[in-house]
Amino acid sequence: MVVVRVSHLTKRYGQLTALSDVSFSIRPGEVLGVIGPNGSGKTTLFECLAGVLPADAGTVADEARTLAPGDRCSVLFYLPDAIAPWPAQPVRWALDYTVGFFGGRLDALDDVVARFDLDSILDSPIGALSKGQRKRALLAMSLLTPQPVLLADEPFDGLDLRQTREVADALRAHVAGGRTLVLSIHQIVDAARICDRFVLLSGGCVRGEGTLAELSAMAAVRGAAPHDQSLEEVFLALT
Amino acid sequence: MRLPEKTGTAENAKSAKRNVFSASSARAAVAFLWLLDKEWRELLSSRAWWVLLLLIGPLVGVSFIGVVRTYAEASGLNGTAAGVGEAFSPLVGVWAPTFSACELAAAFLLPFVGIRLVSGDKQSGALKIELQHSMSALARIAAKALVLLAGWCLASAAPLVAVILWKMYGGSAYAPELVTIALGHVLNAGLTIALAAATASLTDHPSTAAILTLSVTVGTWILNFIAAVQGGVWERAAGYTPTAMVAEFQHGLIRLDVVLIAIALISTGLALAALWMRLGVPARRRTSESLALAAGATAVVIACTFATPSWDTSENRMNSFPEADETALASIRASLHIEAHLAPEDPRRVDLERRALSKLRRVLPKTTVQYVSATSIGLFEQSAPHYGEIWYDLGGKREMSRLTTAEGVLETIYALADVKPPIENDAEIFRGHPLAVQPKGAAAVFYSIWPALIVAVGFLVRRRHA
Structure with missing residues (x-):
């Protein structure tokens, strides 16, 4: 069963090919990690998927139909990395706005505020938050959106170890509620902690897709058996 | 007895469709209200708007105080004989120069407020988030334009204060003239907002948008200059520049062609902004859509030039024969x-x-x-x-x-x-409204009270939102 199928997605910036024939699928209720080093095309992939950046080729489809870029917001919500939206507005307003504007989950508001420990910063303007605080606030905001699939670009960037674990737990709890998460992560240790399946991206190409065991087997078939079964070793073997 | 059953099912389906439609319309309306709220909050947090508010008071004050003095000096000479009565029309003698401060603010201050509101979303990343709502780009830009226009109307409180002071001095104010001038300046502000929105949407950086906007403004001045020298088709085109348009309204003349062309240009600017706001659409497609829009707008503008009705709202019928x-x-x-x-x-x-x-x-x-x-x-x-x-x-x-x-x-x-x-007919001759008074208290109002009030309100509002 597939909630979103990505087929042959290609994106070029002039002579540079940022994404080349990228295909993979997103299954309902899973945490899918898009793993790759900096510059591997993760952000470009997410922006093309969300329809905020035009792709040169390829399709994105749900179970029933191909989704045009303008229709993808019915299925996907994309949280970009390194943004500070509405910098003068307080966190409390941003959360209310997300619920009101997107028709989001008002019933989840208190839970999200508690899980991301936002009580102390609710009245602070978003522009005045530290990188980690802003990341937590924006992740909380994204969890309130109504789309069944959430794409989060580098959700752990800017968080310390304790915060990373807490956020990972919060995301896991959210998935248990029926949502599907696709996370772009360049820290493989973080990815291994939270993701069910992985898409390995390198140089704009998909080098492998599957669970850790599946990827490990794939590496063995290609004659690049990793030293151990860790995601790091598998990633290095396949890319 | 199957037929009634079928009818019932069809009716149920129709009713369900209606309910779905009304529910989605309600959701869209709620989202638009949230967007308006957001744009309003963004305007309140914009320094550019507070600077506009702060400066428009003294700008209006300088003009108003100067013209009231000149008007008083001329009135004091008892020059109210027939033939020079036209000189004592507050429309030309007071309102046109007083409201010209708004023209200055619309040309040099309002563009920055508009650019800030449109570019701010791009710069902060808010646009990428908001684009993930199915709302049309035109609705998004309309929300910004409405809020900017409301902001401009608030700034127009400065000339309104001038009107109140003038009435307190015992001056005459002919409502149709004031409404005409206000309409001209609202249309002018609309043109500026549309231009600023289009340039901010087209460019990646606010400074590029500001340069582009001011270039267009300077371009219209060059067109006026060429028209004055060359005449002909240049003269006709220059008749529709913002400066010429405002001048018509400041003389109490509402020309349908001018109003229609202004509305067409405002709509074109906002539509262009909406086209380029759609980050997910390939640039080539946006370019071809923009060219089609420009061609359509040109055709509409040319068609509008054939609209001849006009209304002279001046008390002294300065745009009409007896x-x-x-x-x-x-x-x-x-x-x-x-x-x-x-x-x-x-x-x-x-x-x-x-x-x-x-x-x-x-x-x-x-x-x-x-x-x-x-x-x-x-x-x-x-x-x-x-x-x-x-x-x-x-x-x-x-x-x-x-x-x-x-x-x-x-x-x-x-x-x-x-x-x-x-x-x-001697009875038809406009005798004018001379008024020989000094602009008492105007300096205090425009140079002290207005700035102090704006600073105080700005401080309170920004503190409340911060």
């Missing part, structure tokens, strides 16, 4: 062609245009005017055989005159048309 003359002119059925041998920069041509022909076109819309000259200033054409001649052709009958006054032009036309000139 009513008796208008009735007499309206009885002339033959088409009138005028050939004036006057250069674009010749003061006689300016007189002829302002005092007679602009009024004549309002009564006889089918009048055609052709200017003939070999140079732009006419200085070296004075000795040319036909220079200075104005030829009138009415239904095949021709007459030449050198008069550039309204009376001279009317006299020639009546003679050609065999129409008896109407008798001048």
